Amino acid sequence: MAQTFDFKPQVDFLSFDGGVKARGALVKPSQSALRELSDIEEKILSGKKARITSGAGLSFGAPHFGDDIVSIDNSRFSEIIDYDSENGLLEVQAGATMAHVFNFLVEKERYLVTQPGYPSITVGGCIAVDVHGKNQLRDGNFREQVQSLKLFHPSRGIISASADINKEIFDLTCGGYGLTGHIISAKIRTRSLVSPTMALYIVPLDNILDTPAYITKAAKENDFVVSWHDFSARGAAFGRGFLLVGKFVAGPEIKPKRAEGALHLPLHWTLNAQSRKGLDLAFYSLPFNRLINVLYGGINRFSTEARLITVQECLYPARTLRQLYYKMFGQAGFHESQMIVPLDRFAEFTEALKNWLDRNELAVTLASAKVFMGTQSLLRFDGDGICFALNFPRCEASGRFMLFLDQLTIDLGLTPYMVKDSRLPLAVVKKAYPQYDEFKERLRKFDRERLYRSELSRRLEL
Ligand SMILES: Cc1cc2nc3c(=O)[nH]c(=O)nc-3n(C[C@H](O)[C@H](O)[C@H](O)COP(=O)(O)OP(=O)(O)OC[C@H]3O[C@@H](n4cnc5c(N)ncnc54)[C@H](O)[C@@H]3O)c2cc1C
Numbered sequence: 001m002a003q004t005f006d007f008k009p010q011v012d013f014l015s016f017d018g019g020v021k022a023r024g025a026l027v028k029p030s031q032s033a034l035r036e037l038s039d040i041e042e043k044i045l046s047g048k049k050a051r052i053t054s055g056a057g058l059s060f061g062a063p064h065f066g067d068d069i070v071s072i073d074n075s076r077f078s079e080i081i082d083y084d085s086e087n088g089l090l091e092v093q094a095g096a097t098m099a100h101v102f103n104f105l106v107e108k109e110r111y112l113v114t115q116p117g118y119p120s121i122t123v124g125g126c127i128a129v130d131v132h133g134k135n136q137l138r139d140g141n142f143r144e145q146v147q148s149l150k151l152f153h154p155s156r157g158i159i160s161a162s163a164d165i166n167k168e169i170f171d172l173t174c175g176g177y178g179l180t181g182h183i184i185s186a187k188i189r190t191r192s193l194v195s196p197t198m199a200l201y202i203v204p205l206d207n208i209l210d211t212p213a214y215i216t217k218a219a220k221e222n223d224f225v226v227s228w229h230d231f232s233a234r235g236a237a238f239g240r241g242f243l244l245v246g247k248f249v250a251g252p253e254i255k256p257k258r259a260e261g262a263l264h265l266p267l268h269w270t271l272n273a274q275s276r277k278g279l280d281l282a283f284y285s286l287p288f289n290r291l292i293n294v295l296y297g298g299i300n301r302f303s304t305e306a307r308l309i310t311v312q313e314c315l316y317p318a319r320t321l322r323q324l325y326y327k328m329f330g331q332a333g334f335h336e337s338q339m340i341v342p343l344d345r346f347a348e349f350t351e352a353l354k355n356w357l358d359r360n361e362l363a364v365t366l367a368s369a370k371v372f373m374g375t376q377s378l379l380r381f382d383g384d385g386i387c388f389a390l391n392f393p394r395c396e397a398s399g400r401f402m403l404f405l406d407q408l409t410i411d412l413g414l415t416p417y418m419v420k421d422s423r424l425p426l427a428v429v430k431k432a433y434p435q436y437d438e439f440k441e442r443l444r445k446f447d448r449e450r451l452y453r454s455e456l457s458r459r460l461e462l
Pocket residue numbers: 016052053054055056057058059060063064074094095115116117118120121122123124125126128129130131132133176177178179181182183184322419
């Protein structure tokens with residue numbers, strides 16, 4: 001039988017945030033996931049080599065590659081397998097992207113309620129990281145939309161798993177960072193799309209301490225809510241900003257001003273780790289950041305009229321601008337720190353950030369929050385509280401800021417998102433994830449040879 005997969009024995013990988021480089025191998029099956037995975041096993045991996053599945057490679061850190069690890073690129077397996085219209089259940093191959101799923105469902109006036117903000121992210125990546133979407137408080141994490149999945153592991157063959165069948169494996173795989181095996185396909189729940197149009201309005205936040213109450217109320221009553229804060233302002237203005245609140249609205253006269261021509265999304269998207277680092281120069285500095293924040297914050301905070309946007313603009317906001325935003329960090333890259341802050345520690349958290357940023361010169365290019373409700377278990381990014389995301393350029397000051405955030409995470413009992421911080425130390429993960437040892441033990445029980453590995457699994461000794 002002729003070989004149908006591409007194999008590159010030496011590839012230099014880079015994480016999306018620019019923080020991790022590694023030299024591994026890349027194999028890209030192309031025709032039939034099942035047949036070729038066995039073939040790859042026999043010809044490349046010989047049953048022993050460390051391997052990891054990769055989706056679109058859009059994790060900020062490196063859970064999908066590592067030194068001397070074979071990354072198995074799953075992106076060619078993007079078929080819609082079946083759609084059960086009675087129950088709104090969609091069966092897809094795990095390499096299907098958010099755009100594939102969106103295009104299929106929108107014609108049926110349905111959508112995937114929990115999804116990350118970029119169209120080329122894959123279903124496999126969403127399951128393995130248990131990502132969150134636009135209203136975690138109402139909809140939960142991605143695993144809550146997964147009815148069942150099929151997993152390939154060379155020592156175990158194909159396993160069907162769900163909350164009822166092979167629950168242990170399902171539990172370990174959703175938010176298991178690809179360490180249990182290769183997800184082939186999944187059946188996912190979809191929701192009725194009330195309207196392809198969303199009304200978006202602004203709620204100004206003059207005091208950052210108002211965020212928990214306002215954002216929680218808005219999340220309970222609306223479809224989408226996220227906050228934006230100015231962390232370059234000083235004194236009492238520190239952290240002022242606004243909530244961006246969205247609700248689907250229907251009616252024949254309701255049409256977005258700037259409706260995208262086509263209902264469907266393009267399937268090809270250019271943002272990835274290589275394209276992100278395209279610019280030689282890093283543009284962000286504190287004065288530049290202040291100027292942008294005054295303009296952006298000013299325009300938004302005082303806009304009183306609701307804006308109509310398309311569902312595409314809501315699910316995957318500012319796609320072109322976002323590409324530029326990430327590119328402007330230049331070759332050195334950036335850090336993202338995203339953590340869940342318990343409500344009763346929110347004031348201490350913001351005060352600590354304010355004090356540190358008062359004393360140090362660092363451009364925080366993004367400070368944004370969502371509200372979370374859930375139970376944290378194993379290594380999943382879940383729990384109750386305010387989920388805060390911070391971006392800043394990779395530089396000497398930001399290295400110190402990350403160490404400060406590590407200590408704050410331990411002191412205030414925060415939960416950091418592993419997939420966003422490519423250097424998160426083991427000591428912090430052990431403190432922040434009480435079931436770290438249990439995950440490790442259960443993973444070893446499931447896969448004695450520990451075949452699936454990555455930079456993340458090595459750093460975290462999984
Ligand atoms: C612009 C942008 C916006 C984002 N927005 C959000 C957001 O709103 N919420 C959020 O939670 N995250 C968000 N993310 C992070 C992103 O959703 C996750 O990192 C996601 O896992 C990336 O999926 P991927 O297809 O790129 O997978 P990769 O990055 O390639 O892999 C991620 C993990 O999934 C595993 N994996 C992938 N496919 C499979 C498979 N078939 N079988 C087994 N394991 C597999 C890999 O081994 C790895 O551990 C965002 C990222 C970007 C770049």
